[in-house]
Structure formats: structure tokens, C-alpha cells
Amino acid sequence: MFEKKVGRWWAVALAEAVKGDKALAVTCEGEQLALFRNDAGGVFALEDRCPHRRVPLSPGPVKANGLQCPYHGWTFDGASGVCADIPNLRRDEKVPARYAARAFPAIECNGFIHVWHGEGRPHGELPCFGYQAFGPERKGVAVVGLALHDYLDMMLDGPECLLRFPGVQITDFFLGDPRRQGRHLVLDRGAVWTGKGPGPAFVRDYPLWLRTRVPLDGGDIQVELMTSDEVLLVSIVIAASANRRGTTSLCWRGFQRRNPVAGTSLKWRVRQAIGMTLFDVFGAVDGRAVAAVEVAPSIERHAFVVASTSPNPPTFLKKSAA
Numbered sequence: 238m239f240e241k242k243v244g245r246w247w248a249v250a251l252a253e254a255v256k257g258d259k260a261l262a263v264t265c266e267g268e269q270l271a272l273f274r275n276d277a278g279g280v281f282a283l284e285d286r287c288p289h290r291r292v293p294l295s296p297g298p299v300k301a302n303g304l305q306c307p308y309h310g311w312t313f314d315g316a317s318g319v320c321a322d323i324p325n326l327r328r329d330e331k332v333p334a335r336y337a338a339r340a341f342p343a344i345e346c347n348g349f350i351h352v353w354h355g356e357g358r359p360h361g362e363l364p365c366f367g368y369q370a371f372g373p374e375r376k377g378v379a380v381v382g383l384a385l386h387d388y389l390d391m392m393l394d395g396p397e398c399l400l401r402f403p404g405v406q407i408t409d410f411f412l413g414d415p416r417r418q419g420r421h422l423v424l425d426r427g428a429v430w431t432g433k434g435p436g437p438a439f440v441r442d443y444p445l446w447l448r449t450r451v452p453l454d455g456g457d458i459q460v461e462l463m464t465s466d467e468v469l470l471v472s473i474v475i476a477a478s479a480n481r482r483g484t485t486s487l488c489w490r491g492f493q494r495r496n497p498v499a500g501t502s503l504k505w506r507v508r509q510a511i512g513m514t515l516f517d518v519f520g521a522v523d524g525r526a527v528a529a530v531e532v533a534p535s536i537e538r539h540a541f542v543v544a545s546t547s548p549n550p551p552t553f554l555k556k557s558a559a
């Protein structure tokens with residue numbers, strides 16, 4: 238019996254990874270799904286488990302009427318999960334309606350496949366609704382050896398363990414307190430150009446800001462590197478969801494500014510001019526680096542999560558979550 242969870246949209250795959258006559262196996266909230274498209278490009282998500290003999294559906298071929306199980310060849314409709322075809326049935330035999338795979342609402346938006354997972358009818362904004370690339374784009378997928386809540390916490394406490402910007406040092410100096418924006422906690426921290434000026438401990442006005450937006454629930458993380466004038470240099474959306482055994486699935490895409498910006502380092506501008514990458518999201522995390530990071534702003538995230546989920550939150554949390 239599966240645990241009932243509050244429903245919400247999750248971004249679970251890059252749109253271009255779901256193509257052709259093969260399904261894509263992904264994991265969302267610990268549940269295995271098979272994603273596939275029909276001829277018209279519509280995207281569908283079924284539980285990656287045949288209701289007949291429980292084998293994975295994702296290795297099976299995509300047919301005109303749905304996804305076909307690789308074992309006995311039953312075919313399941315993508316929208317409803319209903320079994321649309323069983324080979325060798327006589328003309329007068331009907332497919333029993335109870336032979337159905339679990340279907341999940343799925344939508345493509347801004348280069349991500351979103352799936353509704355949990356209870357209730359789909360509603361609300363898609364996590365990657367706001368993403369648009371205004372410059373050279375990069376993307377990637379990975380499964381990292383951190384549980385989802387640890388990954389979200391680390392994005393607040395030690396983002397340098399999870400991503401990097403060549404020639405930029407991310408510091409532990411916060412430019413204000415974490416603040417709530419909708420269902421995200423937003424934190425700005427200072428960053429400096431490496432090899433330029435005094436070390437970060439002696440800097441008063443940070444030339445760069447790293448803004449991280451970490452969800453209180455769900456898995457859509459937004460990261461922006463900008464100048465102190467808030468001119469955007471890099472913007473990344475990282476969609477994270479719980480995989481099995483305490484790991485986290487990531488799919489991300491981001492873009493870097495095309496035009497040079499005053500005040501950026503020479504190294505940065507050269508990289509920009511010759512089209513070299515200006516950001517990276519790690520597909521593997523260094524456990525020792527993670528262990529060395531102090532628990533800091535993520536405490537605020539936990540406080541907001543408690544405040545927003547508890548029926549009787551403490552008074553101080555009610556106030557701060559307003």
C-alpha cells in the first residue's frame with residue numbers, strides 16, 4: 238500500500254529526453270515512472286509496473302495506442318492507463334476495465350516534463366513555468382548521493398558543494414537574512430572573483446551575488462549569479478526529486494549571459510567571448526566537503542516548513558511565515 242501524499246507538480250525529466258518509440262524510466266518521490274510520447278508529441282506518464290505480472294513497462298515499445306509491456310504485450314493507454322490491447326484476444330472478448338496501469342497527469346513546459354504526483358486533482362503553477370533561456374544554454378541529468386531534503390539544505394548552507402562558476406568563489410557572507418517568497422526561501426550571499434583583490438574575508442562590497450531560491454516543498458531550485466547591480470550573469474533551474482535509497486534525481490538547465498558586462502573579470506569575459514561554459518551543476522557530491530559545511534540558513538527553511546505544515550505552529554513561526 239503506497240503512502241498518500243499531498244499532490245503537487247514535479248519536474249522529472251528534460252523534455253528532449255522523452256522521444257521516439259522508447260519510454261524513459263524516471264523516479265519521482267521514490268516512485269518509478271515510465272514517460273513516453275504519442276505521435277502528436279503529447280507526453281504521458283505511467284507507473285513503471287505492469288498490472289499483469291509487475292514487470293517494468295519502460296523497456297517496452299511505444300505503440301500508436303500506448304505503451305506496450307515487454308513481457309506479454311499488453312498495451313496501456315498513456316492518458317488513462319487503461320489496457321487498450323491484449324494480443325490474441327478473440328474478437329468477442331473484451332479487455333476487463335480493471336486491467337489498468339496507474340496513470341499520472343503529465344505536461345511539458347519550458348524544456349521540462351512535469352508530472353502530478355500525489356493526491357488531488359492537478360492544480361497550481363508548474364515549477365519550471367518561469368524558466369526562459371536568454372543566452373547559451375546547458376543542461377544535464379544526474380542522481381546524486383544525498384537525500385532530497387539534504388540536497389535542498391546544502392543549496393542554502395553550502396552551494397559550492399553542488400555547483401560552481403569558473404573563476405568565482407562563493408563565500409559564506411550573507412547579504413541579508415533568508416526571506417520567504419511564495420513557497421521558496423530566498424538567500425543572497427556574496428561572491429568574489431578568484432585571484433582579484435583581497436580575499437573574501439576582507440571584502441566589504443561583494444562584486445557578485447549568488448541568489449538561491451530553495452523550495453519549502455517540492456524540488457524546484459533556482460540559482461542566479463549576478464553583479465552587485467543585479468545584472469544577471471547566469472541563471473539555472475535545478476529540478477530535484479527523491480530517488481530510492483536516500484538519493485536524489487536531478488535534471489537541470491540554465492543559461493549564461495551572451496553579452497559582456499562591465500565589472501566582470503577578464504577571465505570571465507574571455508570565457509564568455511569564446512563560448513566556454515560559465516557554470517556547472519555537480520553530478521556527484523564530495524561527502525567530506527558536505528560534512529564540513531556548517532548548518533546555517535537551512536534552519537530557517539525547516540522553521541518555515543514546520544510553520545506551513547503544522548496545524549498549531551508556535552507563535553513566532555506564525556509571524557515569520559506570514
Ligand code: FES
Nearest residue numbers: 287289290306309
Ligand atoms: S507482465 Fe505485462 S502483459 Fe504480462
